[in-house]
Amino acid sequence: xxxxxxxxxxxxxxxxxxxxxxxxxxxxxxxxxxxxxxxxxxxxxxxxxxxxxxxxxxxxxxxxxxxxxxxxxxxxxxxxxxxxxxxxxxxxxxxxxxxxxxxxxxxxxxxxxxxxxxxxxxxxxxxxxxxxxxxxxxxxxxxxxxxxxxxxxxxxxxxxxxxxxxxxxxxxxxxxxxxxxxxxxxxxxxxxxxxxxxxxxxxxxxxxxxxxxxxxxxxxxxxxxxxxxxxxxxxxxxxxxxxxxxxxxxxxxxxxxxxxxxxxxxxxxxxxxxxxxxxxxxxxxxxxxxxxxxxxxxxxxxxxxxxxxxxxxxxxxxxxxxxxxxxxxxxxxxxxxxxxxxxxxxx
Amino acid sequence: xxxxxxxxxxxxxxxxxxxxxxxxxxxxxxxxxxxxxxxxxxxxxxxxxxxxxxxxxxxxxxxxxxxxxxxxxxxxxxxxxxxxxxxxxxxxxxxxxxxxxxxxxxxxxxxxxxxxxxxxxxxxxxxxxxxxxxxxxxxxxxxxxxxxxxxxxxxxxxxxxxxxxxxxxxxxxxxxxxxxxxxxxxxxxxxxxxxxxxxxxxxxxxxxxxxxxxxxxxxxxxxxxxxxxxxxxxxxxxxxxxxxxxxxxxxxxxxxxxxxxxxxxxxxxxxxxxxxxxxxxxxxxxxxxxxxxxxxxxxxxxxxxxxxxxxxxxxxxxxxxxxxxxxxxxxxxxxxxxxxx
Numbered sequence: 001x002x003x004x005x006x007x008x009x010x011x012x013x014x015x016x017x018x019x020x021x022x023x024x025x026x027x028x029x030x031x032x033x034x035x036x037x038x039x040x041x042x043x044x045x046x047x048x049x050x051x052x053x054x055x056x057x058x059x060x061x062x063x064x065x066x067x068x069x070x071x072x073x074x075x076x077x078x079x080x081x082x083x084x085x086x087x088x089x090x091x092x093x094x095x096x097x098x099x100x101x102x103x104x105x106x107x108x109x110x111x112x113x114x115x116x117x118x119x120x121x122x123x124x125x126x127x128x129x130x131x132x133x134x135x136x137x138x139x140x141x142x143x144x145x146x147x148x149x150x151x152x153x154x155x156x157x158x159x160x161x162x163x164x165x166x167x168x169x170x171x172x173x174x175x176x177x178x179x180x181x182x183x184x185x186x187x188x189x190x191x192x193x194x195x196x197x198x199x200x201x202x203x204x205x206x207x208x209x210x211x212x213x214x215x216x217x218x219x220x221x222x223x224x225x226x227x228x229x230x231x232x233x234x235x236x237x238x239x240x241x242x243x244x245x246x247x248x249x250x251x252x253x254x255x256x257x258x259x260x261x262x263x264x265x266x267x268x269x270x271x272x273x274x275x276x277x278x279x280x281x282x283x284x285x286x287x288x289x290x291x292x293x294x295x296x297x298x299x300x301x302x303x304x305x306x307x308x309x310x311x312x313x314x315x316x317x318x319x320x321x322x323x324x325x326x327x328x329x330x331x332x333x334x335x336x337x338x339x340x341x342x343x344x345x346x347x
Numbered sequence: 348x349x350x351x352x353x354x355x356x357x358x359x360x361x362x363x364x365x366x367x368x369x370x371x372x373x374x375x376x377x378x379x380x381x382x383x384x385x386x387x388x389x390x391x392x393x394x395x396x397x398x399x400x401x402x403x404x405x406x407x408x409x410x411x412x413x414x415x416x417x418x419x420x421x422x423x424x425x426x427x428x429x430x431x432x433x434x435x436x437x438x439x440x441x442x443x444x445x446x447x448x449x450x451x452x453x454x455x456x457x458x459x460x461x462x463x464x465x466x467x468x469x470x471x472x473x474x475x476x477x478x479x480x481x482x483x484x485x486x487x488x489x490x491x492x493x494x495x496x497x498x499x500x501x502x503x504x505x506x507x508x509x510x511x512x513x514x515x516x517x518x519x520x521x522x523x524x525x526x527x528x529x530x531x532x533x534x535x536x537x538x539x540x541x542x543x544x545x546x547x548x549x550x551x552x553x554x555x556x557x558x559x560x561x562x563x564x565x566x567x568x569x570x571x572x573x574x575x576x577x578x579x580x581x582x583x584x585x586x587x588x589x590x591x592x593x594x595x596x597x598x599x600x601x602x603x604x605x606x607x608x609x610x611x612x613x614x615x616x617x618x619x620x621x622x623x624x625x626x627x628x629x630x631x632x633x634x635x636x637x638x639x640x641x642x643x644x645x646x647x648x649x650x651x652x653x654x655x656x657x658x659x660x661x662x663x664x665x666x667x668x669x670x671x672x673x674x675x676x677x678x679x680x681x682x683x684x685x686x687x688x
Contacts, residue, residue: 092559
C-alpha cells in the first residue's frame with residue numbers, strides 16, 4: 001500500500017503520522033511519502049501563533065466540534081510528559097475580551113476552568129466590557145512540525161521537496177491513496193470556489209514578562225481582525241489581521257502599524273518589547289473543512305484521494321481530530337480492497 | 348527644626364519602599380538609606396516575589412489583608428503600565444494545590460487576587476497526588492529589577508544612599524532626627540529583638556520559558572514560579588539556620604519535587620542555586636519607639652520581621668511606616684510645652 005501525502009504543514013504531517021501509527025502493523029507493507037513545495041519553517045503552520053482555540057461561533061459542520069475536542073484531549077494527554085515542551089506544547093491561560101456581552105462559546109467545556117471575567121479583571125482592559133478567562137494550550141507550529149518530522153522519519157516515512165502539479169502525476173508515480181493536505185493552495189490541484197486565503201500578518205517580539213494570552217474580538221470586523229497578544233514557548237506573537245482574498249505574501253506596513261498600535265494599546269508593557277521578526281501567512285478559509293473521499297480515474301486504475309484541507313485559522317486546533325477521521329476513511333479504503341490482515345482462521 | 352533628617356536602615360524591599368513612601372508622604376524631610384548590603388545582595392533579591400501572602404500569627408488578619416491589598420493594588424497598576432518591565436512586575440496565573448483538603452478553603456486574600464476560584468475536577472487531573480486546589484491570577488515582583496527601580500525613585504526625590512554597616516542605632520544620633528529600622532534580621536542586634544530569627548530558604552533559578560503558570564503546593568514547601576527571565580523552583584523552610592551556602596543535596600530534592608509537579612522541568616537548564624534567610628517573626632514589628640539614653644532622644648520607627656511575606660506585604664507596611672514617620676516629624680516640630688514657673 002503506497003500512500004502519498006501532499007502538503008507538509010500540520011495537517012499533512014499529522015495525518016501521515018496518524019495513518020502510519022494505526023495501519024503500519026496491520027498491513028503487509030505500508031509506504032508513506034510526503035510531497036510538498038514548502039516544509040517548515042516556510043509553511044502556513046509556522047506563521048500561526050499556536051493557541052488552541054476554535055472560532056467563537058459554532059461551526060456549520062457539527063463534526064468539527066468533535067474534531068476540536070479530540071485534538072484538545074489528545075494534546076492534553078501529553079501534558080505531564082517530560083517531552084511536552086519538545087513537542088511545542090505547554091498549558092497557557094488568558095483572556096478573551098469583548099465590547100458587549102456574548103453567549104458562551106461551544107468549546108467552554110473543552111478548555112479548562114472556563115469562566116467569565118470579574119469586574120477587576122475587566123478594569124485592566126478599559127476598551128472592553130465583557131470577557132472570558134480559561135486555561136488552554138499552546139502548540140507552537142514550528143516546534144510541532146519538527147517533532148512530527150522526527151516521528152515520521154523514525155518510522156521510515158520519506159519526504160520530497162517537490163511542487164505537485166496534479167493528482168494524476170502522483171497517481172502515475174505509483175500512489176494507491178493520495179491524502180490532499182495542500183491547505184490554501186488546494187485550488188491549484190482541483191478548483192474549489194469555497195476555498196479562499198484569509199491573509200494574516202504577525203509580529204513576533206521578545207516580551208518574557210507576558211504569561212497570559214489576550215484576544216480581543218470586534219464582532220463587526222470579524223474573527224482575527226482585532227488585536228491579540230499570544231505568548232509562545234519563547235517569543236510573543238502579536239496579530240490582528242484577517243483579509244479575505246488577499247494573496248499578497250509580503251509584509252504590509254499599514255498592517256504592521258495596525259497590529260503594533262492595537263497591541264500596545266491593549267498591553268502597554270509592549271512599548272519596549274524587542275521585535276524579533278514579522279511574517280505573513282494565508283489561512284485556508286472555507287465554510288467548513290473539506291474532509292472526504294474522492295475516486296479519480298487515471299488510465300485503467302482508480303486512485304483514492306482523501307481531501308483534508310480548509311481549516312481556516314484553526315488548523316492546529318482541529319488537526320488531530322481530522323487526522324483520526326482521515327485514518328478512519330483510509331481504513332474503509334483498505335477494507336474495500338481487502339487489504340487488512342485477517343485474524344488467523346480456525347481450522 | 349526645618350528639614351527633618353531621616354535615616355532608613357536597610358536597603359532590601361522594606362527599606363527602599365519605606366524611603367519612597369516617606370518621600371511622598373512627608374514634605375520637608377531629607378532621606379538617607381543606609382545599609383551594608385544593596386541589591387543584588389539582599390534577601391529580597393533571592394525571593395521569587397510571588398504575591399501569595401503567609402499568615403502572621405501575631406498580627407490581626409484585617410491588618411494583614413490591608414497591607415496585602417495596598418501592595419497588590421500598587422503593583423497591579425505598575426504591571427498594567429509601560430513601566431512593568433523596568434520595575435520587574437508581571438501578572439501570573441496558576442494553581443495552589445493541596446494533598447489533603449485544607450481547613451480553610453478560601454483564604455483571607457481570596458478577593459484581593461484576581462479571579463480566585465476552586466479548581467475543577469478536570470484541572471485537578473493534572474495533579475494526581477492532590478485532592479483540592481485554588482486557581483487565581485496574582486503578581487510577581489522581582490527583587491533584582493524592582494529594587495534598582497525603587498532606588499532610582501529614592502534618588503529621584505532627593506534621597507541619598509550610603510553603604511555602611513550600622514552596629515548600633517545610636518551611631519545615627521545626632522546626625523539624624525528619626526531612624527526607620529528596616530534591617531530585617533539585623534534587628535536582632537540593632538533592636539535587641541530575639542523574637543526575630545532566620546528561616547532559611549534555598550531555591551533554584553532555572554531556564555524553562557515554556558512554563559507559563561505558577562504551581563504551589565499548599566504546604567508552601569514546593570513551588571514553581573515563572574518569572575521574566577527565569578523560573579524559581581523551591582524550596583525549604585529551615586528554622587534558625589544561618590547558612591548562606593547552597594546545599595547540593597537540597598538542590599537535588601527541590602528539582603525532584605518540582606519535576607513531580609511539572610515533568611517538563613526535566614528539560615530545564617542553566618540551574619543556579621540561591622539561599623536567602625527570611626527575617627521571620629510571629630508578627631511584623633511595625634511601631635514607633637522612642638530610644639532614650641540620658642538626655643539623648645532618638646525616635647525610631649520599626650518596620651521589620653516580614654518573614655516570607657516581605658514582597659507580598661511591602662507597600663502596605665511601607666505606607667503605614669511612612670505615616671508613623673509623619674507623626675514623629677509632627678511631634679518634633681511641635682514646640683515643647685513651656686515648663687511651669
